[in-house]
Amino acid sequence: MRQLPTPLRKALSGHGAFPDAAAVRRAAERLDPELLRALLASPGLRRRLFTDVDGVAVFDRAAFTALLDGVTGPNDGVRLIWPDAGARPSVGATTARLANARRHTADRVETVRHADDGDNLLVKGENLKVLGSLLPLLHGGVRLIYIDPPYNTGNSALPYEDRLTRPEWLTFMRDRAEVAAQLLTSDGVLLIQCSSHQAAHLEVMLEGVDQLHKVMVFHTLVRHPDRALTAGKQFNDVVEQILVFARDRHFRMPRRTRPRRLDDYRWQIEVTGPGRPMQLGGRACTVFPGGEWTRRAAEPGADNLRSHSIRGSLREKNSSGRFYVAHIEPLAAQLGPGTLVRVPDIGDDGLGHRFFHTPRTGTKNGTYFQGVPQSTAATTLPHPNFLDFHGEFNRVAAEGGVDFRNGKKPEALLKFLLEIFTEPGDTVLDYHLGSGTTAAVAHKLGRRWVGIEKMDFIETVTLRRLCGVLAGEQSGISGEVGWAGGGGFVYAELN
Ligand SMILES: C[S@@+](CC[C@H](N)C(=O)[O-])C[C@H]1O[C@@H](n2cnc3c(N)ncnc32)[C@H](O)[C@@H]1O
Numbered sequence: 001m002r003q004l005p006t007p008l009r010k011a012l013s014g015h016g017a018f019p020d021a022a023a024v025r026r027a028a029e030r031l032d033p034e035l036l037r038a039l040l041a042s043p044g045l046r047r048r049l050f051t052d053v054d055g056v057a058v059f060d061r062a063a064f065t066a067l068l069d070g071v072t073g074p075n076d077g078v079r080l081i082w083p084d085a086g087a088r089p090s091v092g093a094t095t096a097r098l099a100n101a102r103r104h105t106a107d108r109v110e111t112v113r114h115a116d117d118g119d120n121l122l123v124k125g126e127n128l129k130v131l132g133s134l135l136p137l138l139h140g141g142v143r144l145i146y147i148d149p150p151y152n153t154g155n156s157a158l159p160y161e162d163r164l165t166r167p168e169w170l171t172f173m174r175d176r177a178e179v180a181a182q183l184l185t186s187d188g189v190l191l192i193q194c195s196s197h198q199a200a201h202l203e204v205m206l207e208g209v210d211q212l213h214k215v216m217v218f219h220t221l222v223r224h225p226d227r228a229l230t231a232g233k234q235f236n237d238v239v240e241q242i243l244v245f246a247r248d249r250h251f252r253m254p255r256r257t258r259p260r261r262l263d264d265y266r267w268q269i270e271v272t273g274p275g276r277p278m279q280l281g282g283r284a285c286t287v288f289p290g291g292e293w294t295r296r297a298a299e300p301g302a303d304n305l306r307s308h309s310i311r312g313s314l315r316e317k318n319s320s321g322r323f324y325v326a327h328i329e330p331l332a333a334q335l336g337p338g339t340l341v342r343v344p345d346i347g348d349d350g351l352g353h354r355f356f357h358t359p360r361t362g363t364k365n366g367t368y369f370q371g372v373p374q375s376t377a378a379t380t381l382p383h384p385n386f387l388d389f390h391g392e393f394n395r396v397a398a399e400g401g402v403d404f405r406n407g408k409k410p411e412a413l414l415k416f417l418l419e420i421f422t423e424p425g426d427t428v429l430d431y432h433l434g435s436g437t438t439a440a441v442a443h444k445l446g447r448r449w450v451g452i453e454k455m456d457f458i459e460t461v462t463l464r465r466l467c468g469v470l471a472g473e474q475s476g477i478s479g480e481v482g483w484a485g486g487g488g489f490v491y492a493e494l495n
Pocket residue numbers: 125126127128148149150159160404406407408409410431432433434435436437438452453454455
């Protein structure tokens with residue numbers, strides 16, 4: 001009940017049918033009489049959530065959602081509502097158990113009674129039930145969930161079901177996402193790959209799942225735009241979406257950096273005159289007219305300076321840019337073109353000062369010179385929201401040594417995602433495992449993995465591929481990460 005706003009918590013305390021915000025939300029969706037009676041019994045909630053029409057109290061579901069979301073979600077109470085069968089699976093209470101467990105290593109297979117904590121796990125079974133049975137084992141311990149579910153394109157030629165109605169598909173996805181969210185660590189993420197067929201509905205639906213908060217969408221090129229598919233198609237689907245949701249509402253993307261390059265550090269400033277003092281922005285600056293200084297190009301190196309033209313976002317988002325705009329630019333006409341200004345105590349390059357100059361004749365923008373920053377040896381880069389993996393998708397058929405048409409994802413894509421969001425030793429889960437790409441990549445990257453697949457091909461395709469990984473198979477990312485085999489996993493079936 002801790003997640004509920006206080007008035008709701010008080011009104012519903014003692015009602016065992018509403019253990020958390022998700023249960024309360026579902027009860028409201030189906031106009032549950034016990035919930036409505038409890039709300040009506042509170043004079044404050046009656047006033048806030050019901051409208052009196054000719055003596056009949058009419059429930060205002062939008063007002064209720066807004067009250068609930070004041071605590072449970074940042075998406076302004078926007079919810080996707082669709083005709084839903086209503087009856088909800090109670091997965092937490094599943095009695096299904098994993099059976100027929102056997103441990104696979106590179107050189108042996110042995111029957112085991114159960115999986116141990118930290119084992120890699122390959123489970124055959126309907127994923128909602130398996131997720132329910134894994135709740136006690138994995139609760140709050142999974143750093144990344146990646147799924148690549150059937151996109152629901154209406155295609156009947158796939159080895160798995162891909163033709164649900166949209167309401168059925170959304171219900172299917174929501175039921176599993178609600179359980180999956182409970183498995184995530186507090187800094188964990190759920191990534192769902194999908195296509196334009198359902199992406200928009202899926203994204204809005206997921207915003208309504210407690211404990212999931214949208215981070216971003218990776219738009220991913222999976223096919224060359226000119227590569228012809230079936231003749232007669234209106235569109236060639238070349239971009240897919242990977243939705244990124246986090247457990248933490250305030251989730252920040254892990255820092256993306258590259259080692260600092262010195263190519264741009266190729267200027268030296270030589271001052272040849274005495275200059276004159278000038279107070280600018282409370283600092284004791286020195287001003288050198290055009291004839292009292294020179295700028296020389298040099299071989300790139302750590303002792304040189306980098307030149308920045310002060311324009312665009314640099315004018316507002318950078319402290320040197322802001323200093324120039326506030327204190328030097330207004331005096332540019334008075335100082336004259338190409339005047340150098342030495343400003344003390346600015347920047348983190350250890351020089352003790354920073355040089356600026358007013359625009360040279362015929363140019364518009366001022367310039368500043370920066371030495372190599374001392375604080376870090378890396379440059380921080382934003383994450384792009386467009387990924388180009390079409391070359392890897394072209395070559396995917398040969399990966400893993402197994403044939404799995406229409407859905408196998410390239411190992412390079414999974415490596416890219418796992419390396420952004422996880423570290424070695426973290427647990428990775430895929431409950432639509434298919435041919436086993438996520439597990440294969442997690443294994444090669446030293447992550448612990450759990451994979452679930454319901455179809456019989458798990459034995460002939462997925463298991464075979466993962467046994468190959470233990471034996472050191474060399475496709476996909478193997479060469480790049482120096483994979484030589486090893487480790488093991490437990491294979492089990494849902495009883
Ligand atoms: C597109 S494929 C995943 C392909 C995978 N990413 C790969 O690289 O091989 C989707 C998989 O989800 C499985 N699936 C669909 N519904 C399921 C369910 N309820 N429980 C378990 N697996 C399911 C399908 O059998 C299919 O293998």
